[in-house]
Amino acid sequence: MKAIQYRTYGSSDVIEQVEVSIPSIQSDNDVLIKVKAAGINPIDMKIRMGFMKEIRPVEMPFIPGGEASGIIAAVGARVTKFKLGDEVIALTKKHSYAQYVTAKENSVLLKPEGLSFEEASSIGVNIGTAQTVLFTEGKLERGQKVLIQGGGGAVGGAMIQMAKAAGAYVMATASGEGVALAKKLGADKVIDYKLNDVATIAKDIDLVADTAGGDAQEKLFQILKPGGKLLSIATQPSQDLAEQYNVTAYFVASDISSENLKQGIDLIEAGKFVPIVSKIFKLEYAAIAQDFLGAGGANGKVVLLVE
Known part of the structure:
Protein backbone atom coordinates (compact mmCIF):
# COMPACT_ATOMS: atom_id res chain seq x y z
CA MET A 1 0.00 0.00 0.00
CA GLY A 124 -12.51 13.91 15.39
CA VAL A 125 -9.78 16.05 16.93
CA ASN A 126 -11.84 19.22 16.55
CA ILE A 127 -14.90 17.91 18.37
CA GLY A 128 -12.91 16.04 21.00
CA THR A 129 -10.91 19.15 21.81
CA ALA A 130 -13.95 21.42 21.89
CA GLN A 131 -15.83 19.02 24.16
CA THR A 132 -12.87 18.77 26.54
CA VAL A 133 -12.20 22.51 26.80
CA LEU A 134 -15.75 23.84 26.82
CA PHE A 135 -17.59 21.25 28.85
CA THR A 136 -15.35 18.70 30.59
CA GLU A 137 -12.94 21.35 31.91
CA GLY A 138 -14.75 24.63 31.23
CA LYS A 139 -18.14 23.55 32.62
CA LEU A 140 -19.78 25.95 30.17
CA GLU A 141 -23.48 26.51 30.84
CA ARG A 142 -26.41 28.07 28.99
CA GLY A 143 -26.35 31.86 29.23
CA GLN A 144 -22.65 32.15 30.06
CA LYS A 145 -20.25 34.21 27.97
CA VAL A 146 -17.36 32.47 26.23
CA LEU A 147 -14.61 33.97 24.09
CA ILE A 148 -12.80 31.70 21.64
CA GLN A 149 -9.33 32.88 20.72
CA GLY A 150 -8.82 31.67 17.14
CA GLY A 151 -12.40 31.25 15.98
CA GLY A 152 -11.43 30.99 12.32
CA GLY A 153 -9.38 27.83 12.79
CA ALA A 154 -10.50 24.22 12.68
CA VAL A 155 -10.75 23.72 16.46
CA GLY A 156 -12.01 27.25 17.08
CA GLY A 157 -14.77 26.77 14.53
CA ALA A 158 -15.88 23.59 16.28
CA MET A 159 -15.89 25.43 19.61
CA ILE A 160 -18.10 28.19 18.23
CA GLN A 161 -20.71 25.74 17.00
CA MET A 162 -20.74 23.59 20.13
CA ALA A 163 -20.85 26.56 22.51
CA LYS A 164 -23.66 28.14 20.53
CA ALA A 165 -25.63 24.88 20.52
CA ALA A 166 -25.26 24.79 24.32
CA GLY A 167 -26.91 28.20 24.63
CA ALA A 168 -23.83 30.29 25.45
CA TYR A 169 -23.16 33.82 24.26
CA VAL A 170 -20.21 33.32 21.93
CA MET A 171 -17.49 35.82 21.12
CA ALA A 172 -14.52 34.92 18.92
CA THR A 173 -11.33 36.45 17.61
CA ALA A 174 -10.28 35.97 14.00
CA SER A 175 -8.71 37.81 11.09
CA GLY A 176 -9.08 37.99 7.34
CA GLU A 177 -11.52 35.44 5.92
CA GLY A 178 -11.76 33.88 9.38
CA VAL A 179 -13.96 36.77 10.54
CA ALA A 180 -16.71 35.91 8.06
CA LEU A 181 -16.35 32.19 8.80
CA ALA A 182 -16.70 32.70 12.56
CA LYS A 183 -19.86 34.74 11.97
CA LYS A 184 -21.23 32.09 9.61
CA LEU A 185 -20.67 29.41 12.24
CA GLY A 186 -22.80 31.34 14.73
CA ALA A 187 -20.56 33.60 16.82
CA ASP A 188 -22.56 36.46 18.33
CA LYS A 189 -19.59 38.82 18.15
CA VAL A 190 -16.37 38.46 16.15
CA ILE A 191 -13.34 40.65 16.89
CA ASP A 192 -10.73 41.16 14.17
CA TYR A 193 -7.66 40.97 16.39
CA LYS A 194 -5.47 42.63 13.77
CA LEU A 195 -7.65 45.74 13.81
CA ASN A 196 -8.93 45.85 17.38
CA ASP A 197 -7.72 45.41 20.96
CA VAL A 198 -9.67 42.49 22.39
CA ALA A 199 -9.36 43.88 25.92
CA THR A 200 -11.29 47.03 24.98
CA ILE A 201 -14.23 45.13 23.51
CA ALA A 202 -14.75 41.92 25.50
CA LYS A 203 -15.68 42.20 29.19
CA ASP A 204 -16.95 39.94 31.99
CA ILE A 205 -16.25 36.68 30.16
CA ASP A 206 -16.95 33.44 32.05
CA LEU A 207 -14.65 31.25 29.95
CA VAL A 208 -11.86 31.96 27.50
CA ALA A 209 -10.89 29.09 25.20
CA ASP A 210 -7.45 29.84 23.80
CA THR A 211 -6.38 27.93 20.69
CA ALA A 212 -3.54 30.26 19.70
CA GLY A 213 -1.29 31.00 22.69
CA GLY A 214 1.56 33.46 22.16
CA ASP A 215 1.80 37.05 23.33
CA ALA A 216 -1.93 37.60 22.76
CA GLN A 217 -2.71 35.25 25.64
CA GLU A 218 -1.81 37.85 28.29
CA LYS A 219 -4.60 40.16 27.07
CA LEU A 220 -7.14 37.42 27.71
CA PHE A 221 -6.77 37.65 31.49
CA GLN A 222 -8.13 41.20 31.38
CA ILE A 223 -11.47 40.22 29.85
CA LEU A 224 -12.39 37.51 32.37
CA LYS A 225 -14.75 38.15 35.23
CA PRO A 226 -13.36 37.32 38.71
CA GLY A 227 -13.57 33.56 39.16
CA GLY A 228 -13.56 32.96 35.40
CA LYS A 229 -11.43 30.44 33.52
CA LEU A 230 -8.77 30.70 30.82
CA LEU A 231 -8.13 27.30 29.26
CA SER A 232 -5.48 26.94 26.57
CA ILE A 233 -4.66 24.11 24.17
CA ALA A 234 -1.57 26.02 22.97
CA THR A 235 0.61 27.06 25.92
CA GLN A 236 0.59 27.03 29.71
CA PRO A 237 -0.96 30.33 30.91
CA SER A 238 0.80 32.52 33.48
CA GLN A 239 -0.11 31.57 37.04
CA ASP A 240 1.07 34.98 38.25
CA LEU A 241 -1.50 36.66 36.02
CA ALA A 242 -4.16 34.17 37.07
CA GLU A 243 -3.57 35.13 40.69
CA GLN A 244 -3.49 38.83 39.85
CA TYR A 245 -6.86 38.71 38.08
CA ASN A 246 -8.42 36.17 40.47
CA VAL A 247 -9.12 33.60 37.76
CA THR A 248 -8.24 29.98 36.98
CA ALA A 249 -5.89 29.35 34.06
CA TYR A 250 -4.23 26.19 32.80
CA PHE A 251 -3.24 24.13 29.78
CA VAL A 252 -5.72 21.47 28.67
CA ALA A 253 -4.79 18.16 27.05
CA SER A 254 -7.63 17.09 24.78
CA ASP A 255 -9.55 13.86 25.28
CA ILE A 256 -9.76 12.51 21.73
CA SER A 257 -11.89 9.44 22.38
CA SER A 258 -14.96 8.06 20.65
CA GLU A 259 -16.94 8.62 23.87
CA ASN A 260 -16.01 12.30 23.86
CA LEU A 261 -17.23 12.74 20.29
CA LYS A 262 -20.82 11.68 20.88
CA GLN A 263 -22.23 15.13 21.64
CA GLY A 264 -20.65 16.60 18.53
CA ILE A 265 -21.84 13.71 16.34
CA ASP A 266 -25.36 14.26 17.68
CA LEU A 267 -25.13 17.93 16.68
CA ILE A 268 -24.00 16.98 13.17
CA GLU A 269 -26.91 14.58 12.76
CA ALA A 270 -29.29 17.28 14.06
CA GLY A 271 -27.95 19.78 11.52
CA LYS A 272 -26.41 22.02 14.21
CA PHE A 273 -22.74 21.41 13.38
CA VAL A 274 -21.09 21.82 9.99
Missing part, protein backbone atom coordinates in the same frame (compact mmCIF):
# COMPACT_ATOMS: atom_id res chain seq x y z
CA LYS A 2 0.97 3.66 -0.34
CA ALA A 3 1.89 5.46 2.88
CA ILE A 4 3.59 8.62 4.03
CA GLN A 5 6.52 8.16 6.40
CA TYR A 6 9.72 9.69 7.68
CA ARG A 7 12.88 8.07 9.05
CA THR A 8 14.14 10.91 11.21
CA TYR A 9 12.84 14.04 12.92
CA GLY A 10 13.06 17.25 10.93
CA SER A 11 11.39 19.65 8.53
CA SER A 12 8.83 18.56 5.94
CA ASP A 13 11.78 17.52 3.75
CA VAL A 14 11.99 14.25 5.72
CA ILE A 15 8.54 13.20 4.50
CA GLU A 16 8.37 10.63 1.70
CA GLN A 17 5.74 8.46 0.05
CA VAL A 18 6.60 4.76 0.18
CA GLU A 19 5.19 1.32 -0.53
CA VAL A 20 4.71 -0.78 2.61
CA SER A 21 2.74 -3.86 3.57
CA ILE A 22 -0.90 -3.52 4.55
CA PRO A 23 -1.07 -3.68 8.37
CA SER A 24 -2.61 -6.77 9.90
CA ILE A 25 -5.07 -6.98 12.74
CA GLN A 26 -3.11 -7.51 15.96
CA SER A 27 -5.94 -8.34 18.39
CA ASP A 28 -9.49 -9.62 18.38
CA ASN A 29 -10.76 -6.09 19.08
CA ASP A 30 -9.03 -4.46 16.10
CA VAL A 31 -10.52 -3.38 12.80
CA LEU A 32 -8.75 -2.76 9.51
CA ILE A 33 -9.87 0.36 7.66
CA LYS A 34 -9.41 1.24 3.99
CA VAL A 35 -8.64 4.93 4.41
CA LYS A 36 -10.47 7.43 2.21
CA ALA A 37 -9.27 10.64 3.89
CA ALA A 38 -7.04 11.65 6.78
CA GLY A 39 -7.08 14.81 8.86
CA ILE A 40 -3.93 16.87 9.44
CA ASN A 41 -3.42 18.40 12.88
CA PRO A 42 -0.77 20.69 14.39
CA ILE A 43 0.45 17.85 16.61
CA ASP A 44 1.47 15.94 13.45
CA MET A 45 4.09 18.60 12.77
CA LYS A 46 5.17 18.81 16.42
CA ILE A 47 5.81 15.07 16.46
CA ARG A 48 7.67 15.21 13.14
CA MET A 49 9.94 18.02 14.33
CA GLY A 50 10.79 16.14 17.52
CA PHE A 51 9.06 18.55 19.89
CA MET A 52 7.06 15.70 21.46
CA LYS A 53 9.72 13.01 21.65
CA GLU A 54 10.09 13.18 25.43
CA ILE A 55 6.41 12.54 26.09
CA ARG A 56 5.35 10.88 22.83
CA PRO A 57 8.31 9.11 21.21
CA VAL A 58 7.76 7.27 17.93
CA GLU A 59 9.48 4.33 16.31
CA MET A 60 11.19 5.11 13.02
CA PRO A 61 10.33 4.84 10.22
CA PHE A 62 7.05 6.44 11.28
CA ILE A 63 3.73 6.85 9.48
CA PRO A 64 2.01 9.96 10.91
CA GLY A 65 -1.66 10.85 11.26
CA GLY A 66 -4.12 10.60 14.13
CA GLU A 67 -7.56 10.56 12.51
CA ALA A 68 -9.11 9.12 9.39
CA SER A 69 -12.32 8.16 7.67
CA GLY A 70 -12.83 5.12 5.53
CA ILE A 71 -14.42 1.71 5.07
CA ILE A 72 -14.11 -1.36 7.30
CA ALA A 73 -12.02 -3.93 5.40
CA ALA A 74 -11.60 -6.58 8.13
CA VAL A 75 -12.65 -7.13 11.73
CA GLY A 76 -11.20 -9.00 14.68
CA ALA A 77 -12.96 -12.04 16.13
CA ARG A 78 -14.49 -10.10 19.05
CA VAL A 79 -15.59 -6.99 17.16
CA THR A 80 -19.36 -6.53 17.49
CA LYS A 81 -20.05 -2.89 16.57
CA PHE A 82 -18.84 -2.97 12.97
CA LYS A 83 -19.01 -5.16 9.89
CA LEU A 84 -17.28 -5.25 6.51
CA GLY A 85 -18.25 -2.27 4.38
CA ASP A 86 -19.24 0.07 7.21
CA GLU A 87 -18.23 3.70 6.64
CA VAL A 88 -16.47 4.95 9.74
CA ILE A 89 -14.43 7.62 11.50
CA ALA A 90 -11.31 6.37 13.28
CA LEU A 91 -9.25 8.02 16.02
CA THR A 92 -6.04 6.20 15.26
CA LYS A 93 -3.47 8.42 17.09
CA LYS A 94 -0.91 7.35 14.46
CA HIS A 95 -0.46 5.80 11.01
CA SER A 96 -3.51 7.29 9.24
CA TYR A 97 -1.50 8.86 6.37
CA ALA A 98 -1.84 5.59 4.47
CA GLN A 99 -4.20 3.54 2.34
CA TYR A 100 -4.96 1.21 5.25
CA VAL A 101 -4.81 1.62 9.03
CA THR A 102 -5.80 -0.50 12.03
CA ALA A 103 -7.68 0.82 15.04
CA LYS A 104 -9.27 -0.45 18.23
CA GLU A 105 -13.02 -1.00 18.00
CA ASN A 106 -13.64 1.51 20.80
CA SER A 107 -11.75 4.20 18.84
CA VAL A 108 -14.06 3.97 15.85
CA LEU A 109 -17.51 5.44 15.14
CA LEU A 110 -19.94 5.10 12.27
CA LYS A 111 -19.67 8.01 9.85
CA PRO A 112 -22.73 10.29 9.83
CA GLU A 113 -24.53 9.59 6.57
CA GLY A 114 -24.61 13.20 5.41
CA LEU A 115 -20.85 13.71 5.55
CA SER A 116 -18.31 13.13 2.82
CA PHE A 117 -15.22 11.15 3.76
CA GLU A 118 -13.20 14.38 3.62
CA GLU A 119 -15.57 16.07 6.06
CA ALA A 120 -15.66 13.01 8.31
CA SER A 121 -11.87 12.93 8.58
CA SER A 122 -11.89 16.54 9.76
CA ILE A 123 -14.04 16.34 12.88
CA PRO A 275 -17.55 20.46 9.36
CA ILE A 276 -15.34 23.08 7.72
CA VAL A 277 -12.66 21.76 5.38
CA SER A 278 -10.18 24.45 4.36
CA LYS A 279 -8.16 22.59 1.74
CA ILE A 280 -7.74 19.05 0.42
CA PHE A 281 -4.42 17.62 -0.76
CA LYS A 282 -3.69 14.24 -2.33
CA LEU A 283 -1.75 11.83 -0.12
CA GLU A 284 1.45 12.29 -2.14
CA TYR A 285 1.47 15.98 -1.25
CA ALA A 286 1.44 15.42 2.52
CA ALA A 287 4.59 17.51 3.03
CA ILE A 288 3.05 20.47 1.21
CA ALA A 289 -0.17 20.01 3.18
CA GLN A 290 1.66 20.09 6.50
CA ASP A 291 3.56 23.22 5.46
CA PHE A 292 0.28 24.85 4.40
CA LEU A 293 -1.24 24.23 7.83
CA GLY A 294 1.96 25.19 9.62
CA ALA A 295 2.07 28.56 7.86
CA GLY A 296 -1.09 29.58 9.75
CA GLY A 297 -4.27 31.22 8.54
CA ALA A 298 -6.06 28.04 7.43
CA ASN A 299 -9.78 28.66 7.95
CA GLY A 300 -10.92 25.14 8.73
CA LYS A 301 -9.34 21.71 8.52
CA VAL A 302 -6.62 20.57 6.12
CA VAL A 303 -7.29 17.05 4.83
CA LEU A 304 -5.44 14.40 2.83
CA LEU A 305 -7.38 12.57 0.12
CA VAL A 306 -6.28 8.93 0.08
CA GLU A 307 -6.92 7.04 -3.16
